[in-house]
Amino acid sequence: MSIEKETAITPRSEFAQPVSLWSLYKLFFGVGLMSFGGGLTAWFHREVVLVRRWMTDDEFFSGYSLAQVLPGVNSTNMAVYIGQHVRGAIGSVVALSALLSGPFVVVIAAASAYRYLLEIPGFQAAMAGIATAAVGMLFHLAIRSARGSFRHGPSLLVLVATFVSVGLLQWPLLPVILVLAPLSIAVSWVRKDAPKDAQKDAHE
Amino acid sequence: MSDHPLITFMIVFAPLSLLAIGGASSIYAPLQHQAVDIYQWVGGREYLELFAIARVTPGPGSMLATLIGWRVAGLPGALVATLSLYIPCSVLCFGVAHTWNRYRGTVWHSAIENGLRPIAAGLMASGGVALLRIEDTGPFAWGMAIAATALLMWRPLLHPMILMGAGAAIFVAVRAFTG
Numbered sequence: 274m275s276i277e278k279e280t281a282i283t284p285r286s287e288f289a290q291p292v293s294l295w296s297l298y299k300l301f302f303g304v305g306l307m308s309f310g311g312g313l314t315a316w317f318h319r320e321v322v323l324v325r326r327w328m329t330d331d332e333f334f335s336g337y338s339l340a341q342v343l344p345g346v347n348s349t350n351m352a353v354y355i356g357q358h359v360r361g362a363i364g365s366v367v368a369l370s371a372l373l374s375g376p377f378v379v380v381i382a383a384a385s386a387y388r389y390l391l392e393i394p395g396f397q398a399a400m401a402g403i404a405t406a407a408v409g410m411l412f413h414l415a416i417r418s419a420r421g422s423f424r425h426g427p428s429l430l431v432l433v434a435t436f437v438s439v440g441l442l443q444w445p446l447l448p449v450i451l452v453l454a455p456l457s458i459a460v461s462w463v464r465k466d467a468p469k470d471a472q473k474d475a476h477e
Numbered sequence: 478m479s480d481h482p483l484i485t486f487m488i489v490f491a492p493l494s495l496l497a498i499g500g501a502s503s504i505y506a507p508l509q510h511q512a513v514d515i516y517q518w519v520g521g522r523e524y525l526e527l528f529a530i531a532r533v534t535p536g537p538g539s540m541l542a543t544l545i546g547w548r549v550a551g552l553p554g555a556l557v558a559t560l561s562l563y564i565p566c567s568v569l570c571f572g573v574a575h576t577w578n579r580y581r582g583t584v585w586h587s588a589i590e591n592g593l594r595p596i597a598a599g600l601m602a603s604g605g606v607a608l609l610r611i612e613d614t615g616p617f618a619w620g621m622a623i624a625a626t627a628l629l630m631w632r633p634l635l636h637p638m639i640l641m642g643a644g645a646a647i648f649v650a651v652r653a654f655t656g
Contacts, residue, residue, distance in 0.1 A: 280637045288654045292496060305535060306535050308535045308536060309534075309641060311635045312608070312637075314601065315637075316637055317560055319633075322610040323634060331594070332581075334590075334592070334597045335577070335589070335593050338597045338600070339570070339577060339593075340570065342499050343569060343573060343595055344494070344549075345494060345495070345496060345498060345566025345569065345570060346482075346537045346539050346563065346566065347496050348568060349563055349566070350538050350566065352572060353571050354570060357574040357575055357578065359573075362575075363568070364570065366639045369563065370580075372520075372536070373536065373537075373540075373559065376533065376537070376540055379534050380531060380536065380543055381543070381544070381555060383530050387526065389519065390533075393483050394580070395552065395577065395649040395652060395653065399645035400533045400645075402641075402645040402646070402648025403641045403645050404608060404609075404618075404642035405609070405618045405625060405644050405648070406621075406622075406625050406637070406640040406644035407641070408605040408609055408618075408622040408642075409622045409623070409626045409628070410625070411601050411604050411605035411630065412602060412605045412625075412626040413625075413626045415598045415599075415602040416626070417633075418597050419598035422594065422598060425597060428595040431595040431596060432595035432596070433600070434597075434599070435596050435599025435600060435603070436598075436599040436602045436603055439599065440603030440604075441606070443626075452560050453596055456592070457592040457593070458591075458592030461588050461589075462592070464591075467614060471535065471557070
């Protein structure tokens with residue numbers, strides 16, 4: 274309750290000073306180059322929300338849902354979203370090009386040297402190990418994002434339904450979201466409005 | 478097919494950009510069809526090889542398009558293929574993000590934000606499961622992923638490079654012992 278009040282009163286996270294384009298570029302270039310094995314979203318969350326505090330959890334997770342629903346690559350959509358949030362159009366351009374420029378060079382270099390890479394002992398095992406670490410990052414982020422839902426029955430139900438249908442049954446993502454999102458939004462709409470009206474009545 | 482390959486890349490990759498619904502994994506099948514069967518830019522085996530390379534290198538796995546462009550037309554091909562795949566969906570995403578952030582603070586905005594949150598959580602967990610499925614490494618990989626999750630819950634700011642380095646080291650050691 275107190276958390277909800279806080280987010281309702283505080284305007285969107287205002288920055289003491291605007292994030293410089295150079296720091297935006299450095300961040301996305303670095304994450305792009307180090308993001309082996311997927312799990313870029315978890316890495317973005319760590320850097321943007323936990324370390325740099327450029328946005329709140331709510332802002333990040335709603336952006337994540339948008340990045341998933343919209344067509345395109347989730348990680349680049351997320352870069353565009355974060356860039357837009359921090360510095361507008363130019364921020365999106367910088368974040369996206371920074372994210373792609375490192376891997377662009379690496380992927381071509383790797384394709385040229387692929388046969389040699391495969392001969393390195395343990396190369397494939399190392400890649401599999403890196404992937405499990407990336408999965409751990411995603412699971413951790415899912416738990417963090419789910420925290421509020423555990424105390425609220427309908428939200429928990431939506432969470433489980435999403436995971437079972439997309440994650441376990443491998444149903445196509447878009448129809449699942451198109452059904453669950455309106456339901457979940459309606460529930461939170463009703464839940465948000467009730468205490469506010471009660472407050473208003475109490476004041477009048 | 479006397480068209481310049483760079484123009485063909487735009488015609489093929491730009492629509493795929495907007496068709497990638499639910500992430501890049503949904504475009505691999507149509508991309509393979511276009512690149513292998515229709516335009517015969519690469520052979521079937523080569524396609525799989527490029528797919529594997531794009532997966533093990535950092536960055537989005539969809540940089541497979543970059544590699545196809547590079548194989549066919551060198552650096553200009555790689556650039557045009559990359560831009561054609563990422564620009565259309567990014568422009569759309571920017572428009573939505575811009576609108577979305579403009580209405581921050583309104584009641585319906587927070588209702589949508591809160592409503593989307595459990596869905597995001599479910600999708601993230603699903604993304605983790607999907608990654609484990611691709612790697613296909615059995616219960617040991619699951620155990621490792623859960624251990625990494627627990628470690629992060631204890632130390633959320635643990636640097637990902639340490640986590641990934643440890644994961645790689647343990648896997649290499651286990652493979653070495655089990656053959």
